[in-house]
Amino acid sequence: FFLFDKEKYSFEEDYLATIASDDDKLKMVMAMSMKDPKYKVSAKALYKEPGTFGEYWLTEFNKNGKIAPLISLTKLDGTIYQMVNNNNQWTLVDFWGTWCSPCRKEHPDLQSTYQKTQDGKLPNLNIITIASNDNEQAVRAYMKEFSYTFPVAMSDNQIERAYKVASWPSKFLVSPQGKYVVIPFGVDWQKYIADYIN
Numbered sequence: 001f002f003l004f005d006k007e008k009y010s011f012e013e014d015y016l017a018t019i020a021s022d023d024d025k026l027k028m029v030m031a032m033s034m035k036d037p038k039y040k041v042s043a044k045a046l047y048k049e050p051g052t053f054g055e056y057w058l059t060e061f062n063k064n065g066k067i068a069p070l071i072s073l074t075k076l077d078g079t080i081y082q083m084v085n086n087n088n089q090w091t092l093v094d095f096w097g098t099w100c101s102p103c104r105k106e107h108p109d110l111q112s113t114y115q116k117t118q119d120g121k122l123p124n125l126n127i128i129t130i131a132s133n134d135n136e137q138a139v140r141a142y143m144k145e146f147s148y149t150f151p152v153a154m155s156d157n158q159i160e161r162a163y164k165v166a167s168w169p170s171k172f173l174v175s176p177q178g179k180y181v182v183i184p185f186g187v188d189w190q191k192y193i194a195d196y197i198n
Contacts, residue, residue: 022046034064034181037195058175061196065179068093068172069162073130073153076140081128081153083174090197091174094129095155095165098142103169106189107148113190114150124197130155132168173197 013032019025026046033039040057047053071083071093083091094110096103110129116122131139132155139152163172171183173196181196183189 022048030060031064034061037192040195058177061175061181062177062179065175065181068174068178068180069159071128071130071153071159073156073159075151075153076136076143077151081151083128083178088176089124089126090176090193091126091128092193093163093172093174093180094127095132095160095163095168095170096129097132097134097168098138099134100168106169107146107150109190110150111146111148113193125193127151128153130159132160132165 016025016028016032019028026043029039029043029046033043043057044053047056049056068083071081073081075081083093092113096107098104110127113122113125114127117125117127127150129150129152131152134154136154139154142148143152163170167185169185171189172180173183173193174180183192
């Protein structure tokens with residue numbers, strides 16, 4: 001049994017080395033996994049219970065995640081987006097703006113990820129992006145200029161408060177049962193999501 005990313009060796013990893021029981025180690029590694037999904041592989045190696053690890057992982061995620069505020073917003077295509085329990089689909093909620101340079105920098109990757117959801121390569125992921133502090137005309141022009149097709153809803157200027165958005169871009173990963181975690185800014189968010197949902 002080992003953990004990865006030795007350069008980020010933490011107090012939790014140090015403490016883990018002192019635990020004798022595999023059950024106790026699993027509890028500790030699962031707690032670490034909820035903060036950083038890179039530990040999921042280690043948790044899976046320790047898992048010895050009946051049932052699949054995937055079921056266990058989802059149960060633990062839902063125990064530890066926060067209840068996701070409901071979203072009901074109008075998308076650029078005129079339809080209403082409502083976040084509901086999504087038939088075993090996770091949801092990436094991404095807050096951005098045309099005025100936000102770090103947001104714009106991420107959009108080629110966001111478009112690529114969205115395309116994978118459409119091509120069946122990420123069948124268990126749903127994406128909704130929310131344009132904040134912006135106007136519809138500017139958002140439409142931006143999407144057209146770069147040929148982006150990922151779904152965009154216009155903010156109602158309340159949803160940011162519900163999700164406690166403090167900076168842009170902000171990303172949240174919501175489980176099929178409606179619990180969420182914050183995806184830390186600056187991480188490889190595509191890998192972060194893949195580690196959680198696969």
